[in-house]
Amino acid sequence: MLEVVPTELAGLITRQLKIPTIGIGAGPDCDGEVQVCHDLLGELTYFVPKHVKRCATLADTSQVAFTQYLEDVRQGLFLTKAHSIFMYESVIASLETTQ
Secondary structure, eight states: OOSSOOHHHHHHHHHOOOOOOESSOOTTTSEEOOOHHHHHHHHHHOOOTOOOOOOOHHHHHHHHHHHHHHHHHHOSSSOOOOOOOOOOOHHHHHHTOOO
């Protein structure tokens, strides 16, 4: 694992090793590359590492979604019985009588 290693050095290391190298911000000469999902999806806005390939910007969408979720919880709209899974009452009754 070569993390944030200069490209030239990562290439030199990769050529000299007999095992695969995996880079994270180490350039194209490694045998593989790690891309962190949060970076790829653009979930953070305050910092974007140079080696990131941002394919979307979900930070704004996520903020809207979590704000809506919190409001639903505060208003008692979530979690309700409509969001729950139920058992047959006869099964519950048989479990209660076995105790």
